[in-house]
Amino acid sequence: MLTKEELIEFCKEARESYLDHISIDCVVFGFHEGQMKVLLLKNKDEEKWYLPGGFVLKPEPIEMAANRILKERTGLDEIFLQQFHVFGDPDRSKVHNDMYADMLPPEENWFSNRFLTIGYYALVDFFEVTPQPDRFSEVCAWRDMEDMPELQLDHGLIFKSALDTLRVQLNYQxxxxxxxxxxxxxxxxxxxxxxxxxxxxxxxxxxxxxxxxxxxxxxxxxxxxxxxxxxxxxxxxxxxxxxxxxxxxxxxx
Amino acid sequence: MLTKEELIEFCKEARESYLDHISIDCVVFGFHEGQMKVLLLKNKDEEKWYLPGGFVLKPEPIEMAANRILKERTGLDEIFLQQFHVFGDPDRSKVHNDMYADMLPPEENWFSNRFLTIGYYALVDFFEVTPQPDRFSEVCAWRDMEDMPELQLDHGLIFKSALDTLRVQLNYQxxxxxxxxxxxxxxxxxxxxxxxxxxxxxxxxxxxxxxxxxxxxxxxxxxxxxxxxxxxxxxxxxxxxxxxxxxxxxxxx
DNA sequence: TACAATTGTGTATTTAGTACACAATTGTAA
DNA sequence: TTACAATTGTGTACTAAATACACAATTGTA
Missing domain, CATH: 1.10.10.10 (Winged helix-like DNA-binding domain superfamily/Winged helix DNA-binding domain)
Known part of the structure:
Protein backbone atom coordinates (compact mmCIF):
# COMPACT_ATOMS: atom_id res chain seq x y z
CA MET A 1 0.00 0.00 0.00
CA LEU A 2 1.35 3.39 -0.94
CA THR A 3 1.26 6.43 1.28
CA LYS A 4 -0.26 9.51 -0.26
CA GLU A 5 3.18 10.96 -0.96
CA GLU A 6 4.33 7.77 -2.61
CA LEU A 7 1.17 7.68 -4.67
CA ILE A 8 1.67 11.21 -5.91
CA GLU A 9 5.27 10.44 -6.74
CA PHE A 10 4.30 7.27 -8.55
CA CYS A 11 1.57 8.96 -10.56
CA LYS A 12 3.98 11.60 -11.75
CA GLU A 13 6.56 9.03 -12.70
CA ALA A 14 3.94 6.79 -14.36
CA ARG A 15 2.57 9.59 -16.50
CA GLU A 16 6.07 10.35 -17.74
CA SER A 17 7.18 6.80 -18.34
CA TYR A 18 4.30 4.51 -19.10
CA LEU A 19 1.71 4.13 -21.81
CA ASP A 20 -1.73 5.15 -20.59
CA HIS A 21 -4.53 2.63 -20.30
CA ILE A 22 -2.32 -0.44 -20.72
CA SER A 23 -1.22 -2.89 -18.13
CA ILE A 24 0.24 -6.37 -18.15
CA ASP A 25 -0.69 -9.17 -15.80
CA CYS A 26 1.17 -12.43 -15.57
CA VAL A 27 0.11 -15.84 -14.38
CA VAL A 28 3.34 -17.51 -13.32
CA PHE A 29 3.11 -21.27 -12.98
CA GLY A 30 5.61 -23.33 -11.03
CA PHE A 31 5.67 -26.95 -9.96
CA HIS A 32 6.86 -28.20 -6.60
CA GLU A 33 6.29 -31.36 -4.60
CA GLY A 34 3.61 -32.58 -6.95
CA GLN A 35 1.68 -29.36 -6.72
CA MET A 36 1.03 -26.64 -9.26
CA LYS A 37 2.00 -23.26 -7.85
CA VAL A 38 1.08 -19.73 -8.84
CA LEU A 39 3.09 -16.66 -7.92
CA LEU A 40 0.95 -14.05 -6.19
CA LEU A 41 1.34 -10.76 -4.36
CA LYS A 42 -0.45 -9.30 -1.40
CA ASN A 43 -0.63 -6.27 0.73
CA LYS A 44 -0.07 -6.86 4.42
CA ASP A 45 -3.31 -5.21 5.46
CA GLU A 46 -5.45 -6.73 2.75
CA GLU A 47 -7.13 -10.06 2.26
CA LYS A 48 -7.01 -10.43 -1.48
CA TRP A 49 -4.01 -11.39 -3.51
CA TYR A 50 -3.19 -10.23 -7.01
CA LEU A 51 -1.19 -11.28 -10.04
CA PRO A 52 2.28 -9.90 -10.74
CA GLY A 53 1.81 -7.11 -13.21
CA GLY A 54 2.97 -3.75 -14.37
CA PHE A 55 2.95 -1.23 -17.13
CA VAL A 56 4.55 -0.72 -20.52
CA LEU A 57 7.29 1.86 -20.92
CA LYS A 58 6.61 4.34 -23.70
CA PRO A 59 9.24 3.00 -26.07
CA GLU A 60 9.10 -0.63 -24.95
CA PRO A 61 7.80 -3.68 -26.88
CA ILE A 62 5.12 -5.42 -24.85
CA GLU A 63 7.00 -8.71 -24.79
CA MET A 64 9.93 -6.91 -23.27
CA ALA A 65 7.68 -5.24 -20.71
CA ALA A 66 6.31 -8.61 -19.64
CA ASN A 67 9.85 -9.94 -19.32
CA ARG A 68 10.98 -6.93 -17.34
CA ILE A 69 8.04 -7.20 -14.97
CA LEU A 70 8.70 -10.88 -14.35
CA LYS A 71 12.38 -10.34 -13.89
CA GLU A 72 11.57 -7.92 -11.10
CA ARG A 73 9.27 -10.42 -9.39
CA THR A 74 11.27 -13.62 -9.91
CA GLY A 75 14.88 -12.65 -10.58
CA LEU A 76 14.67 -14.69 -13.78
CA ASP A 77 15.54 -13.64 -17.29
CA GLU A 78 14.41 -15.33 -20.47
CA ILE A 79 11.26 -16.79 -19.02
CA PHE A 80 8.88 -18.86 -21.11
CA LEU A 81 6.13 -16.33 -21.64
CA GLN A 82 3.01 -16.48 -23.73
CA GLN A 83 0.48 -13.80 -24.39
CA PHE A 84 -2.99 -15.29 -24.17
CA HIS A 85 -5.72 -12.66 -23.93
CA VAL A 86 -6.55 -9.00 -23.49
CA PHE A 87 -9.06 -8.15 -20.82
CA GLY A 88 -10.79 -4.97 -21.83
CA ASP A 89 -13.98 -4.60 -19.90
CA PRO A 90 -14.31 -0.96 -18.77
CA ASP A 91 -15.52 -2.16 -15.37
CA ARG A 92 -12.58 -4.43 -14.79
CA SER A 93 -10.53 -1.91 -12.82
CA LYS A 94 -13.41 -0.39 -10.85
CA VAL A 95 -12.27 -1.89 -7.60
CA HIS A 96 -8.70 -0.88 -8.17
CA ASN A 97 -9.80 2.66 -8.87
CA ASP A 98 -11.70 2.78 -5.63
CA MET A 99 -8.69 1.54 -3.74
CA TYR A 100 -6.81 4.79 -4.04
CA ALA A 101 -9.84 6.99 -4.58
CA ASP A 102 -9.77 8.47 -1.12
CA MET A 103 -6.17 9.58 -1.46
CA LEU A 104 -6.21 11.55 -4.68
CA PRO A 105 -8.91 13.00 -6.89
CA PRO A 106 -9.42 10.93 -10.07
CA GLU A 107 -7.83 13.47 -12.41
CA GLU A 108 -4.54 13.24 -10.53
CA ASN A 109 -4.71 9.54 -9.83
CA TRP A 110 -3.07 7.29 -12.42
CA PHE A 111 -5.05 4.33 -11.12
CA SER A 112 -8.36 6.02 -11.85
CA ASN A 113 -7.72 5.53 -15.53
CA ARG A 114 -9.30 2.71 -17.38
CA PHE A 115 -6.82 -0.08 -18.04
CA LEU A 116 -6.82 -2.82 -20.59
CA THR A 117 -4.61 -5.58 -19.36
CA ILE A 118 -2.67 -7.96 -21.53
CA GLY A 119 -2.55 -11.43 -19.98
CA TYR A 120 0.65 -13.46 -20.17
CA TYR A 121 1.30 -16.83 -18.69
CA ALA A 122 4.73 -17.99 -17.69
CA LEU A 123 6.18 -21.40 -16.92
CA VAL A 124 9.19 -21.33 -14.60
CA ASP A 125 11.40 -23.60 -12.56
CA PHE A 126 10.15 -23.29 -9.00
CA PHE A 127 13.65 -23.50 -7.51
CA GLU A 128 15.09 -20.76 -9.66
CA VAL A 129 12.61 -18.15 -8.53
CA THR A 130 13.27 -15.66 -5.77
CA PRO A 131 9.91 -14.01 -5.15
CA GLN A 132 10.19 -10.24 -4.80
CA PRO A 133 7.26 -8.02 -3.74
CA ASP A 134 6.58 -4.97 -5.87
CA ARG A 135 6.26 -1.45 -4.58
CA PHE A 136 2.56 -1.86 -3.82
CA SER A 137 2.89 -5.03 -1.79
CA GLU A 138 4.72 -6.61 1.10
CA VAL A 139 4.22 -10.24 0.21
CA CYS A 140 5.20 -12.11 -2.91
CA ALA A 141 4.85 -15.84 -2.62
CA TRP A 142 3.99 -19.11 -4.30
CA ARG A 143 0.46 -20.23 -3.66
CA ASP A 144 -0.90 -23.67 -4.16
CA MET A 145 -3.25 -24.01 -7.13
CA GLU A 146 -5.39 -26.38 -5.08
CA ASP A 147 -5.82 -23.72 -2.48
CA MET A 148 -6.10 -20.46 -4.38
CA PRO A 149 -6.97 -17.41 -2.30
CA GLU A 150 -9.46 -14.87 -3.52
CA LEU A 151 -7.95 -12.49 -6.05
CA GLN A 152 -8.46 -8.79 -6.60
CA LEU A 153 -10.21 -7.22 -9.57
CA ASP A 154 -10.71 -9.67 -12.41
CA HIS A 155 -7.51 -11.53 -11.59
CA GLY A 156 -9.49 -14.66 -10.79
CA LEU A 157 -10.82 -14.63 -14.33
CA ILE A 158 -7.39 -13.96 -15.76
CA PHE A 159 -5.95 -16.87 -13.81
CA LYS A 160 -8.70 -19.22 -14.94
CA SER A 161 -8.26 -18.14 -18.52
CA ALA A 162 -4.51 -18.76 -18.32
CA LEU A 163 -5.07 -22.22 -16.90
CA ASP A 164 -7.55 -23.06 -19.66
CA THR A 165 -5.04 -21.89 -22.24
CA LEU A 166 -2.30 -23.97 -20.69
CA ARG A 167 -4.52 -27.04 -20.77
CA VAL A 168 -5.25 -26.55 -24.45
CA GLN A 169 -1.58 -25.93 -25.22
CA LEU A 170 -0.77 -29.23 -23.58
CA ASN A 171 -2.49 -30.96 -26.47
CA TYR A 172 -0.33 -29.65 -29.22
CA GLN A 173 2.83 -28.40 -27.59
CA MET B 1 -6.95 10.43 -47.12
CA LEU B 2 -7.88 13.29 -44.86
CA THR B 3 -7.37 16.93 -45.66
CA LYS B 4 -5.51 18.93 -43.05
CA GLU B 5 -8.77 20.37 -41.72
CA GLU B 6 -10.34 16.94 -41.47
CA LEU B 7 -7.26 15.62 -39.72
CA ILE B 8 -7.34 18.41 -37.14
CA GLU B 9 -11.03 17.81 -36.58
CA PHE B 10 -10.50 14.09 -36.26
CA CYS B 11 -7.63 14.46 -33.79
CA LYS B 12 -9.72 16.69 -31.57
CA GLU B 13 -12.62 14.26 -31.66
CA ALA B 14 -10.34 11.26 -31.12
CA ARG B 15 -8.68 12.77 -28.07
CA GLU B 16 -12.08 13.34 -26.54
CA SER B 17 -13.66 10.03 -27.41
CA TYR B 18 -11.07 7.30 -27.71
CA LEU B 19 -8.62 5.54 -25.46
CA ASP B 20 -5.06 6.53 -26.25
CA HIS B 21 -2.59 4.04 -27.62
CA ILE B 22 -5.15 1.35 -28.41
CA SER B 23 -6.49 0.32 -31.75
CA ILE B 24 -8.36 -2.67 -33.09
CA ASP B 25 -7.72 -4.37 -36.42
CA CYS B 26 -9.97 -7.01 -37.88
CA VAL B 27 -9.31 -9.74 -40.38
CA VAL B 28 -12.69 -10.47 -41.93
CA PHE B 29 -12.93 -13.76 -43.76
CA GLY B 30 -15.61 -14.56 -46.29
CA PHE B 31 -16.09 -17.40 -48.75
CA HIS B 32 -17.37 -17.01 -52.28
CA GLU B 33 -17.15 -19.15 -55.39
CA GLY B 34 -14.69 -21.50 -53.86
CA GLN B 35 -12.38 -18.71 -52.81
CA MET B 36 -11.44 -17.35 -49.42
CA LYS B 37 -11.96 -13.60 -49.30
CA VAL B 38 -10.63 -10.91 -46.99
CA LEU B 39 -12.24 -7.52 -46.52
CA LEU B 40 -9.76 -4.70 -47.12
CA LEU B 41 -9.71 -0.94 -47.44
CA LYS B 42 -7.70 1.37 -49.60
CA ASN B 43 -7.08 4.95 -50.34
CA LYS B 44 -7.64 6.00 -53.94
CA ASP B 45 -4.19 7.52 -54.33
CA GLU B 46 -2.31 4.80 -52.52
CA GLU B 47 -1.10 1.38 -53.48
CA LYS B 48 -1.31 -0.44 -50.20
CA TRP B 49 -4.46 -1.80 -48.63
CA TYR B 50 -5.20 -2.06 -44.96
CA LEU B 51 -7.37 -4.00 -42.54
CA PRO B 52 -10.67 -2.64 -41.24
CA GLY B 53 -9.91 -1.15 -37.87
CA GLY B 54 -10.65 1.58 -35.42
CA PHE B 55 -10.40 2.73 -31.88
CA VAL B 56 -12.00 2.01 -28.53
CA LEU B 57 -14.41 4.51 -27.04
CA LYS B 58 -13.49 5.57 -23.52
CA PRO B 59 -16.35 3.71 -21.81
CA GLU B 60 -16.61 0.84 -24.32
CA PRO B 61 -15.74 -2.84 -23.83
CA ILE B 62 -13.23 -3.93 -26.45
CA GLU B 63 -15.50 -6.67 -27.79
CA MET B 64 -18.15 -4.07 -28.36
CA ALA B 65 -15.65 -1.81 -30.09
CA ALA B 66 -14.69 -4.59 -32.47
CA ASN B 67 -18.35 -5.24 -33.20
CA ARG B 68 -19.07 -1.59 -33.75
CA ILE B 69 -16.12 -1.22 -36.12
CA LEU B 70 -17.22 -4.23 -38.12
CA LYS B 71 -20.81 -3.12 -38.24
CA GLU B 72 -19.64 0.13 -39.83
CA ARG B 73 -17.62 -1.75 -42.47
CA THR B 74 -20.01 -4.60 -43.23
CA GLY B 75 -23.48 -3.57 -42.11
CA LEU B 76 -23.61 -6.73 -40.02
CA ASP B 77 -24.41 -7.10 -36.37
CA GLU B 78 -23.56 -10.07 -34.17
CA ILE B 79 -20.59 -11.18 -36.17
CA PHE B 80 -18.51 -14.19 -35.16
CA LEU B 81 -15.49 -12.42 -33.74
CA GLN B 82 -12.45 -13.77 -32.01
CA GLN B 83 -9.62 -11.90 -30.39
CA PHE B 84 -6.37 -13.57 -31.31
CA HIS B 85 -3.32 -11.42 -30.53
CA VAL B 86 -2.05 -8.03 -29.48
CA PHE B 87 0.60 -6.48 -31.64
CA GLY B 88 2.67 -4.21 -29.47
CA ASP B 89 5.94 -3.48 -31.17
CA PRO B 90 6.73 0.24 -30.73
CA ASP B 91 7.85 0.38 -34.35
CA ARG B 92 4.68 -1.08 -35.72
CA SER B 93 2.99 2.24 -36.45
CA LYS B 94 6.07 4.06 -37.73
CA VAL B 95 4.82 4.13 -41.29
CA HIS B 96 1.38 5.26 -40.26
CA ASN B 97 2.90 8.06 -38.22
CA ASP B 98 4.86 9.23 -41.20
CA MET B 99 1.75 9.25 -43.33
CA TYR B 100 0.31 12.29 -41.69
CA ALA B 101 3.57 13.68 -40.39
CA ASP B 102 3.79 16.44 -42.96
CA MET B 103 0.35 17.76 -42.10
CA LEU B 104 0.58 18.22 -38.36
CA PRO B 105 3.37 18.33 -35.79
CA PRO B 106 3.52 15.12 -33.73
CA GLU B 107 2.21 16.67 -30.53
CA GLU B 108 -1.04 17.61 -32.26
CA ASN B 109 -1.31 14.50 -34.40
CA TRP B 110 -3.27 11.62 -32.89
CA PHE B 111 -1.63 9.23 -35.35
CA SER B 112 1.83 10.07 -34.07
CA ASN B 113 1.05 8.21 -30.88
CA ARG B 114 2.24 4.72 -30.35
CA PHE B 115 -0.58 2.23 -30.84
CA LEU B 116 -0.98 -1.28 -29.63
CA THR B 117 -3.47 -3.02 -31.82
CA ILE B 118 -5.75 -5.84 -30.75
CA GLY B 119 -6.23 -8.32 -33.55
CA TYR B 120 -9.66 -9.87 -34.11
CA TYR B 121 -10.68 -12.24 -36.81
CA ALA B 122 -14.22 -12.51 -38.08
CA LEU B 123 -16.05 -15.11 -40.12
CA VAL B 124 -18.98 -13.78 -42.12
CA ASP B 125 -21.41 -14.74 -44.81
CA PHE B 126 -20.07 -13.16 -47.99
CA PHE B 127 -23.53 -12.33 -49.33
CA GLU B 128 -24.66 -10.54 -46.20
CA VAL B 129 -21.85 -8.00 -46.28
CA THR B 130 -22.17 -4.55 -47.77
CA PRO B 131 -18.61 -3.20 -47.76
CA GLN B 132 -18.42 0.41 -46.56
CA PRO B 133 -15.23 2.49 -46.73
CA ASP B 134 -14.22 4.31 -43.54
CA ARG B 135 -13.45 7.99 -43.33
CA PHE B 136 -9.82 7.49 -44.30
CA SER B 137 -10.47 5.47 -47.43
CA GLU B 138 -12.43 5.44 -50.65
CA VAL B 139 -12.40 1.72 -51.31
CA CYS B 140 -13.67 -1.11 -49.19
CA ALA B 141 -13.77 -4.44 -50.98
CA TRP B 142 -13.35 -8.17 -50.79
CA ARG B 143 -9.98 -9.34 -51.94
CA ASP B 144 -9.06 -12.82 -52.93
CA MET B 145 -6.83 -14.61 -50.43
CA GLU B 146 -4.95 -16.16 -53.34
CA ASP B 147 -4.16 -12.75 -54.65
CA MET B 148 -3.51 -10.60 -51.59
CA PRO B 149 -2.24 -7.11 -52.28
CA GLU B 150 0.52 -5.59 -50.21
CA LEU B 151 -0.73 -4.28 -46.87
CA GLN B 152 0.22 -1.22 -44.86
CA LEU B 153 2.11 -1.20 -41.59
CA ASP B 154 2.22 -4.65 -40.00
CA HIS B 155 -1.17 -5.60 -41.40
CA GLY B 156 0.43 -8.34 -43.48
CA LEU B 157 1.70 -9.91 -40.27
CA ILE B 158 -1.66 -9.48 -38.58
CA PHE B 159 -3.40 -11.15 -41.50
CA LYS B 160 -0.98 -14.06 -41.52
CA SER B 161 -1.35 -14.48 -37.80
CA ALA B 162 -5.15 -14.53 -38.11
CA LEU B 163 -4.98 -17.16 -40.83
CA ASP B 164 -2.67 -19.32 -38.75
CA THR B 165 -5.06 -19.03 -35.82
CA LEU B 166 -8.00 -19.97 -38.00
CA ARG B 167 -6.15 -23.04 -39.26
CA VAL B 168 -5.43 -24.16 -35.71
CA GLN B 169 -9.01 -23.50 -34.63
CA LEU B 170 -10.16 -25.75 -37.46
CA ASN B 171 -8.69 -28.68 -35.57
CA TYR B 172 -10.70 -28.36 -32.45
CA GLN B 173 -13.69 -26.22 -33.31
C1' DT C 1 12.73 -62.29 5.21
C1' DA C 2 8.03 -61.10 4.19
C1' DC C 3 5.80 -56.92 2.86
C1' DA C 4 4.37 -52.49 1.00
C1' DA C 5 5.39 -49.14 -2.26
C1' DT C 6 6.98 -48.02 -6.45
C1' DT C 7 8.95 -48.65 -11.11
C1' DG C 8 9.56 -50.99 -15.68
C1' DT C 9 7.57 -53.31 -19.39
C1' DG C 10 4.07 -55.74 -23.01
C1' DT C 11 -0.15 -57.13 -25.25
C1' DA C 12 -4.86 -57.20 -26.72
C1' DT C 13 -8.76 -54.28 -28.00
C1' DT C 14 -10.96 -50.33 -29.63
C1' DT C 15 -11.10 -46.24 -32.10
C1' DA C 16 -9.63 -42.93 -35.45
C1' DG C 17 -7.24 -41.90 -39.69
C1' DT C 18 -5.84 -43.08 -44.39
C1' DA C 19 -6.02 -45.04 -48.95
C1' DC C 20 -8.59 -46.42 -52.45
C1' DA C 21 -12.82 -48.04 -56.39
C1' DC C 22 -17.11 -48.48 -58.25
C1' DA C 23 -21.95 -47.42 -59.11
C1' DA C 24 -25.53 -43.75 -59.88
C1' DT C 25 -27.19 -39.34 -61.72
C1' DT C 26 -27.40 -35.51 -64.90
C1' DG C 27 -26.57 -32.45 -68.86
C1' DT C 28 -24.26 -32.26 -73.31
C1' DA C 29 -22.52 -33.50 -77.64
C1' DA C 30 -22.58 -36.83 -81.16
C1' DT D 1 -31.29 -41.93 -78.37
C1' DT D 2 -27.21 -42.72 -76.77
C1' DA D 3 -22.39 -42.50 -75.45
C1' DC D 4 -19.75 -39.51 -72.60
C1' DA D 5 -17.83 -36.40 -69.17
C1' DA D 6 -18.46 -34.56 -64.80
C1' DT D 7 -19.92 -35.03 -60.43
C1' DT D 8 -22.01 -37.23 -56.35
C1' DG D 9 -22.93 -41.16 -53.11
C1' DT D 10 -21.24 -44.99 -50.75
C1' DG D 11 -18.12 -49.00 -48.51
C1' DT D 12 -14.08 -51.66 -47.32
C1' DA D 13 -9.44 -52.85 -46.21
C1' DC D 14 -5.31 -51.19 -43.97
C1' DT D 15 -2.60 -48.51 -40.67
C1' DA D 16 -1.73 -45.77 -36.74
C1' DA D 17 -3.11 -44.09 -32.37
C1' DA D 18 -5.50 -44.40 -28.08
C1' DT D 19 -7.12 -47.16 -24.40
C1' DA D 20 -7.45 -50.88 -21.04
C1' DC D 21 -5.24 -53.84 -18.45
C1' DA D 22 -1.38 -57.36 -15.48
C1' DC D 23 2.75 -59.01 -13.97
C1' DA D 24 7.63 -58.96 -12.73
C1' DA D 25 11.56 -56.39 -10.54
C1' DT D 26 13.63 -53.32 -7.10
C1' DT D 27 14.17 -51.15 -2.62
C1' DG D 28 13.59 -49.80 2.23
C1' DT D 29 11.10 -51.17 6.39
C1' DA D 30 8.81 -53.91 9.83
Missing part, protein backbone atom coordinates in the same frame (compact mmCIF):
# COMPACT_ATOMS: atom_id res chain seq x y z
CA UNK A 174 5.35 -29.90 -25.23
CA UNK A 175 5.15 -28.52 -21.71
CA UNK A 176 7.62 -29.30 -19.02
CA UNK A 177 10.99 -28.02 -20.04
CA UNK A 178 10.36 -24.79 -18.19
CA UNK A 179 8.64 -26.35 -15.20
CA UNK A 180 10.82 -29.37 -14.42
CA UNK A 181 14.36 -29.46 -13.08
CA UNK A 182 17.12 -30.62 -15.44
CA UNK A 183 16.63 -34.26 -14.57
CA UNK A 184 13.44 -35.90 -13.50
CA UNK A 185 11.75 -39.26 -13.49
CA UNK A 186 8.86 -40.35 -15.64
CA UNK A 187 6.43 -40.47 -12.70
CA UNK A 188 7.44 -36.91 -11.79
CA UNK A 189 6.71 -35.67 -15.29
CA UNK A 190 3.44 -37.54 -15.29
CA UNK A 191 2.51 -35.88 -12.04
CA UNK A 192 3.04 -32.50 -13.72
CA UNK A 193 0.61 -33.39 -16.48
CA UNK A 194 -1.88 -34.79 -14.02
CA UNK A 195 -1.66 -31.67 -11.91
CA UNK A 196 -2.19 -29.31 -14.80
CA UNK A 197 -5.09 -31.35 -16.10
CA UNK A 198 -6.44 -32.25 -12.67
CA UNK A 199 -6.91 -35.78 -13.95
CA UNK A 200 -5.27 -39.18 -13.47
CA UNK A 201 -3.40 -40.63 -16.41
CA UNK A 202 -2.37 -44.20 -17.12
CA UNK A 203 1.31 -44.69 -16.29
CA UNK A 204 2.07 -46.98 -19.22
CA UNK A 205 0.17 -45.04 -21.84
CA UNK A 206 1.60 -41.75 -20.62
CA UNK A 207 5.12 -43.09 -20.95
CA UNK A 208 4.55 -44.46 -24.43
CA UNK A 209 3.00 -41.28 -25.68
CA UNK A 210 5.47 -38.85 -24.19
CA UNK A 211 8.43 -40.93 -25.38
CA UNK A 212 6.84 -41.07 -28.80
CA UNK A 213 7.19 -37.31 -29.10
CA UNK A 214 10.94 -37.72 -29.18
CA UNK A 215 11.65 -34.91 -26.76
CA UNK A 216 13.22 -36.90 -23.93
CA UNK A 217 16.60 -38.45 -23.31
CA UNK A 218 17.03 -41.18 -20.73
CA UNK A 219 20.14 -41.05 -18.57
CA UNK A 220 22.31 -44.17 -18.32
CA UNK A 221 22.01 -44.43 -14.59
CA UNK A 222 18.78 -44.53 -12.62
CA UNK A 223 18.32 -42.31 -9.59
CA UNK A 224 19.69 -44.03 -6.50
CA UNK A 225 19.02 -43.63 -2.82
CA UNK A 226 15.27 -43.25 -2.66
CA UNK A 227 13.00 -45.89 -1.31
CA UNK A 228 11.56 -48.42 -3.75
CA UNK A 229 12.77 -49.35 -7.17
CA UNK A 230 15.25 -46.86 -8.62
CA UNK A 231 13.57 -44.88 -11.40
CA UNK A 232 15.33 -43.81 -14.58
CA UNK A 233 16.22 -40.16 -14.98
CA UNK A 234 15.16 -38.23 -18.05
CA UNK A 235 16.03 -34.85 -19.42
CA UNK A 236 14.55 -32.88 -22.28
CA UNK A 237 16.15 -33.21 -25.67
CA UNK A 238 16.37 -29.52 -26.45
CA UNK A 239 16.49 -29.99 -30.20
CA UNK A 240 13.45 -32.25 -30.31
CA UNK A 241 11.71 -30.05 -27.80
CA UNK A 242 12.14 -26.89 -29.82
CA UNK A 243 11.11 -28.67 -32.96
CA UNK A 244 7.94 -29.86 -31.23
CA UNK A 245 7.30 -26.32 -29.94
CA UNK A 246 7.27 -24.87 -33.42
CA UNK A 247 5.70 -27.79 -35.25
CA UNK A 248 3.16 -28.92 -32.71
CA UNK A 249 2.26 -32.52 -32.05
CA UNK A 250 -0.90 -33.17 -33.96
CA UNK A 251 -1.62 -33.13 -37.64
CA UNK A 252 -5.28 -32.34 -37.36
CA UNK A 253 -6.73 -32.00 -40.85
CA UNK B 174 -16.34 -26.35 -36.00
CA UNK B 175 -15.92 -23.68 -38.64
CA UNK B 176 -18.43 -23.03 -41.34
CA UNK B 177 -21.65 -21.89 -39.78
CA UNK B 178 -20.63 -18.28 -40.17
CA UNK B 179 -19.08 -18.69 -43.59
CA UNK B 180 -21.57 -20.86 -45.44
CA UNK B 181 -25.07 -20.01 -46.58
CA UNK B 182 -27.99 -21.71 -44.78
CA UNK B 183 -27.92 -24.73 -47.06
CA UNK B 184 -24.94 -26.14 -48.86
CA UNK B 185 -23.66 -29.37 -50.28
CA UNK B 186 -20.93 -31.54 -48.86
CA UNK B 187 -18.51 -30.72 -51.70
CA UNK B 188 -19.08 -27.02 -51.04
CA UNK B 189 -18.24 -27.39 -47.37
CA UNK B 190 -15.21 -29.45 -48.25
CA UNK B 191 -14.07 -26.71 -50.58
CA UNK B 192 -14.20 -24.28 -47.65
CA UNK B 193 -11.93 -26.47 -45.58
CA UNK B 194 -9.60 -27.02 -48.50
CA UNK B 195 -9.42 -23.32 -49.15
CA UNK B 196 -8.66 -22.40 -45.56
CA UNK B 197 -6.03 -25.10 -45.30
CA UNK B 198 -4.74 -24.67 -48.85
CA UNK B 199 -4.72 -28.44 -49.16
CA UNK B 200 -6.73 -31.14 -50.94
CA UNK B 201 -8.80 -33.45 -48.77
CA UNK B 202 -10.24 -36.87 -49.54
CA UNK B 203 -13.96 -36.57 -50.33
CA UNK B 204 -15.02 -39.76 -48.56
CA UNK B 205 -12.91 -39.28 -45.46
CA UNK B 206 -13.93 -35.64 -45.17
CA UNK B 207 -17.59 -36.59 -45.26
CA UNK B 208 -17.24 -39.32 -42.69
CA UNK B 209 -15.30 -37.12 -40.31
CA UNK B 210 -17.46 -34.04 -40.58
CA UNK B 211 -20.65 -36.08 -40.21
CA UNK B 212 -19.12 -37.79 -37.21
CA UNK B 213 -19.02 -34.45 -35.41
CA UNK B 214 -22.81 -34.45 -35.35
CA UNK B 215 -23.14 -30.83 -36.39
CA UNK B 216 -24.91 -31.30 -39.71
CA UNK B 217 -28.45 -32.07 -40.77
CA UNK B 218 -29.17 -33.47 -44.21
CA UNK B 219 -32.24 -32.12 -45.99
CA UNK B 220 -34.76 -34.59 -47.39
CA UNK B 221 -34.47 -33.35 -50.93
CA UNK B 222 -31.25 -32.99 -52.89
CA UNK B 223 -30.50 -29.79 -54.78
CA UNK B 224 -32.06 -29.96 -58.24
CA UNK B 225 -31.32 -28.19 -61.46
CA UNK B 226 -27.53 -28.20 -61.60
CA UNK B 227 -25.61 -30.33 -64.00
CA UNK B 228 -24.48 -33.76 -62.84
CA UNK B 229 -25.85 -35.87 -60.06
CA UNK B 230 -28.01 -33.89 -57.64
CA UNK B 231 -26.11 -33.41 -54.37
CA UNK B 232 -27.77 -33.53 -50.96
CA UNK B 233 -28.21 -30.30 -49.09
CA UNK B 234 -26.95 -29.92 -45.55
CA UNK B 235 -27.44 -27.29 -42.88
CA UNK B 236 -25.75 -26.84 -39.53
CA UNK B 237 -27.43 -28.33 -36.53
CA UNK B 238 -27.23 -25.28 -34.32
CA UNK B 239 -27.44 -27.20 -31.08
CA UNK B 240 -24.70 -29.64 -32.00
CA UNK B 241 -22.68 -26.82 -33.47
CA UNK B 242 -22.76 -24.73 -30.34
CA UNK B 243 -21.98 -27.73 -28.24
CA UNK B 244 -18.95 -28.45 -30.40
CA UNK B 245 -17.91 -24.80 -30.18
CA UNK B 246 -17.74 -24.90 -26.41
CA UNK B 247 -16.53 -28.46 -25.99
CA UNK B 248 -14.13 -28.74 -28.87
CA UNK B 249 -13.64 -31.84 -30.98
CA UNK B 250 -10.62 -33.52 -29.57
CA UNK B 251 -10.00 -35.06 -26.20
CA UNK B 252 -6.26 -34.67 -26.25
CA UNK B 253 -4.93 -35.98 -22.98
Missing amino acids: PIGYNLMPKEFTMPELQKLYETILDKKLDRRNFQRRILGFGILNRAEQPRKGGAHKAPYLYSFDLEGYKHALTEGFKGGW | PIGYNLMPKEFTMPELQKLYETILDKKLDRRNFQRRILGFGILNRAEQPRKGGAHKAPYLYSFDLEGYKHALTEGFKGGW
